[in-house]
Amino acid sequence: xxxxxxxxxxxxxxxxxxxxxxxxxxIRSLMRKFRASxxxxxxxxxxxxxxxxxxxxxxxxxxxxxxxVEKIESHSVYNFSTASTxxxxxxxxxxxxxxxxAFNNEKEDLFTYGDVTGQTALxxxxxxxxxxxxxxxxxxxxxxxxGTQQALHLLALMMKTNHDKILIEQPTYHQMVNLIERLDxxxxxxxxxxxxxxxxxxxxxxxxxxxxxxYLMPRLHNPLGTTISEEDKVKLIRxxxxxxxYIIEDDYLGDFEHHNAYKSLYELDDQQHVIYLxxxxxxxxxxxxxxxxxxxENLVEPFVKMKEIADIQTNTLSQLMMQTFIQSGxxxxxxxxxxxxxxQKVKILQDALKRYFHHYQYNDNNKLHTMIKLPKRINMxxxxxxxxxxxxWVDDYRKNYMTGFPDRDKFLKLNTTRxxxxxxxxxxxxxxxAIRHNQMF
Numbered sequence: 001x002x003x004x005x006x007x008x009x010x011x012x013x014x015x016x017x018x019x020x021x022x023x024x025x026x027i028r029s030l031m032r033k034f035r036a037s038x039x040x041x042x043x044x045x046x047x048x049x050x051x052x053x054x055x056x057x058x059x060x061x062x063x064x065x066x067x068x069v070e071k072i073e074s075h076s077v078y079n080f081s082t083a084s085t086x087x088x089x090x091x092x093x094x095x096x097x098x099x100x101x102a103f104n105n106e107k108e109d110l111f112t113y114g115d116v117t118g119q120t121a122l123x124x125x126x127x128x129x130x131x132x133x134x135x136x137x138x139x140x141x142x143x144x145x146x147g148t149q150q151a152l153h154l155l156a157l158m159m160k161t162n163h164d165k166i167l168i169e170q171p172t173y174h175q176m177v178n179l180i181e182r183l184d185x186x187x188x189x190x191x192x193x194x195x196x197x198x199x200x201x202x203x204x205x206x207x208x209x210x211x212x213x214x215y216l217m218p219r220l221h222n223p224l225g226t227t228i229s230e231e232d233k234v235k236l237i238r239x240x241x242x243x244x245x246y247i248i249e250d251d252y253l254g255d256f257e258h259h260n261a262y263k264s265l266y267e268l269d270d271q272q273h274v275i276y277l278x279x280x281x282x283x284x285x286x287x288x289x290x291x292x293x294x295x296x297e298n299l300v301e302p303f304v305k306m307k308e309i310a311d312i313q314t315n316t317l318s319q320l321m322m323q324t325f326i327q328s329g330x331x332x333x334x335x336x337x338x339x340x341x342x343x344q345k346v347k348i349l350q351d352a353l354k355r356y357f358h359h360y361q362y363n364d365n366n367k368l369h370t371m372i373k374l375p376k377r378i379n380m381x382x383x384x385x386x387x388x389x390x391x392x393w394v395d396d397y398r399k400n401y402m403t404g405f406p407d408r409d410k411f412l413k414l415n416t417t418r419x420x421x422x423x424x425x426x427x428x429x430x431x432x433x434a435i436r437h438n439q440m441f
Contacts, residue, residue, distance in 0.1 A: 004036075007030075007034050026061060045062055077391045078430065137276075140297075140300065142294055145290075145314060148250060156183050158299075162212075171397070171408075177400065188209035213245060213247075215250065218233060218236075223400050234268060246296070251264060252277070266294060274296070277294075342417065345416035349424050369413055370413070371414070374412065376410060382438040386434040392427060392431060
């Protein structure tokens, strides 16, 4: 990203946060603040003018264009329910600029069908992103999909066709539950709790059920928020080799825990028993519908055949946009901005949990999903009714379990993506009040 683009992004954030309300500081002040030349500052200001953020009054300076768009978060609503990026955090002006660039440079591609596995240039960009996390794959193994959900659907269709069995954790990602139930897949379950992953119990389930596939979220599990230890991940790979099953590694939150010490299951595997899935919905936005799968070489062909009958190709414009966004450096900058803002909110949430829920068990990972385990005696119907009265939005934990699964924990899953920082503490106090009101003695 050029320096003027970085300055424009910083100014946009300052305007959105209300630091600059009526007008911007003088050009000379901005030169000192950002240690930039006058021409660089002028270029940045022109970007904001084009984005309808500011306007210029000759001989008076640059003034902020007032917005009449209401904030999504009402002060009467405490939204802990979603983990999707807020549109107010997205660099929309830059994205639109990338859209224009992609359309002007690659418009011919929009009028032809592309490769069913995805644009080569974008696969190479994804290959580089993976290499930064010590995940090395051939571009031929990378298949671009319409989000992780399509990749899971295609894998489910492969299982259905071959009469394969899948082993899933309980609880797990609610859309995986929907896939299995609606496609009537052959499945087995392994019960998970907030405690550490029980590798011995897991192996006994594998021995008894003999799955062909195992679906796991080793990093920042949805909904538990937990991460499997390095020792247990090594053991999981050994089990996959010993019992001959594929692990579907859903790493959709990998960007929120990116450090060199973490090793993915795909990185640990040397016999191609891991299918690696990545999504961008939590960094970009769900409507972009873009993700990818890294397939073992022997599964590439059957996976691509399923994709070919599903949609011929992933949306070309989304692919070209993402490619431009990555190449410009905007993706890395935006990702870092989202993660920084998220950590600030989660720190407030964790402090509130220590104040109001120190008698409860909850995960303390400072990441996306925070789960509070509730006592069995809680009346969940009454609790959700009280939440509705108080304006508290949370996801229903029951969606994360298969119908009829017996050993269900009662819990609350909290996300801070869409709630204002100054609402978090009060929101937690109201939640504690509702829980106390619905304890059955």
